Amino acid sequence: MRPTYDTRTAPTDTGGLTLPVGRRMLAGMESSINLSTVDMAVRIGRLTLRNPVVTLSGTCGYGDEYGPFMDLSLLGAFTTKSVTLEPRRGNAPPRVVETAGGMLNAIGLANVGLERFIAEKLPVLSALGVPAIVNVAGHTIEEYVKVCRTLDAQPAVAGLELNVSCPNVADGLVFGTDAGALGELVRAVRAEVRRAVLIVKLSPNVTDISRTAAAAIEAGAEALSMVNTFVGMAIDIERRRPVLSNTTGGLSGPAIKPLALHMVHRVYRQVAGPAGIPIIGMGGIVTWRDAVEFILAGATAVGIGTALFIDPTTPLKVVEGLRAYLASRNILAVSELVGRLERGR
């Protein structure tokens, strides 16, 4: 029989998987705790999420698009498309192309701008009954500060996630790749944000992600989202031109999972773990098994992006699969699993 990659069947086996926690605790035994007694809540800074699964910026719109598919209040949190001070049209099409096990996108931060976001999108978002994390992007420190200050005054905004890592606009990447510039940006925003939880979303397009992670934490980030997309490209060999009008795009989906997982592991070990700063792990998560890997590597919460395009209900399946995994191993709280990777074989 072929393995089931879905979460419709509860994972009660340990066969074939290297699961140190489970092996140590209850290898091969039937679950002895009830599914409903597993504590799925996690803390991201001052924010408590009912479960560790969040939807990712740029893949779930502003909130109402996936309403017909699921009860969004069952999510841990919802992250909006990047919001900028002024509206942006974004890049010319084609903006996306499929590649092996993933896709490249060069949307170019197309968004309605701060004013219309607050007037039109935030009321819809706040009615969903899920903590709203607003992803913020900008050209300059002043722009980030202005947008964050304005959003911090909106009670519906639970968290602010600084996108310093968009590979598709000329200005986005500089804060994400230069630890000094990043520290300066986060410090400036930190001074203005009082209420909302401040999250920094790191770029993977760096030589040593621990350096930017350390700079963000030192400047006051309460949590790290990692990672954004990896810069890549695709070429149309008939036309001898790049497929994307922007030439390059950001790679997402299962293709980047091993890379993202490694980065979460590295930052958790070297910087975030010791500093007690939670990581929202993301990059190619499709199934609950992927989520378990990220949590074992050190993520407190996990994000689902590209997988939503294939099945908008993926986050709920991941929550249920994760819950069943924990119950089957008698782990009472998901937070106990964070970073519980054993060394060696």
Added chain:
Amino acid sequence: MHLEARSPTDRGARSVFLAAVRANDPVCRDHYRLILALAGFPSAQPGQFVQILCADPEGPPWAGGAFTRRPFSIGGLRRTGNDCELDIIYRVIGPGTKWLAGLRPGVQVSVLGPLGRPFELPADRPVAYLVGGGVGLPPMIWLAEVAAAVGRQVVAFCGARSADSLPLRPRGRQDAVPLSPTEPTLCMEEFAQWGVPAVVCTDDGTLGRRGRVPEVFTSYLASHADEAAQAVVYTCGPEPMLRLVARSCELLGIPCQVCLERTMACGMGTCQSCVVRIRDASDAQGWRYQLCCTDGPVFDSRAVVWQDEKWGT
């Protein structure tokens, strides 16, 4: 039946369905008709589409046919109680459609929908001209059924490169399709079954009239001015064809609804990948982007800035 324009926030009922393949048969070279059976499919209208997962719904998403879903127009819909059959006519051009072509009756496919804004049938225009080219024909087949059912006088104009790339079945013998410039006849099964006459043309003249569908349609408009004055034109196919059809309509002041295609990742308005330029006098550059998947795929032809059109700044 007047199809109301929905407000931008009303996206209508939609969901992910596991559908069973009823049939998946070749219709002409590289084209297949897929019939999917599913339960509880929400109310849908011609012009809307579904996103099909061209990979095993139980398998890992990186194996099999294609990773992201692929959009296909609904080419027909039949209901019996809660059960529903969807017709999809597709052309094999890449990994996703190649995977579809291998489907056998009985296997399951994941279908997401219905999506997009449908065609509108304004009550004050009793004539409907449907102009379809190649894989733009499927939505026209369903529209013919619905428009005829609500009492429109419908005429279909069907084009393809060659007889063997026209995904329609000639009624009777193939050589019975008129080759001379005559009136539309009940020549194609898919339209004739709804009592809808059609004009067929192929670039190489291997079936119907030799020539391209916009030219044939434009000459029809010229010779049927009174009828055309009461018509709405609905068109779907390659964009250069749509542009020519739209231009003829605009010159004569006939409303024209175009069904556009863009590369889509989500189909649900979240990824912003499927943008279409829309004329906007209030914009400094003269245009703004709308989404093909949610604001479209059906647009008023006068609003569209065509892909290769120089417009604004």
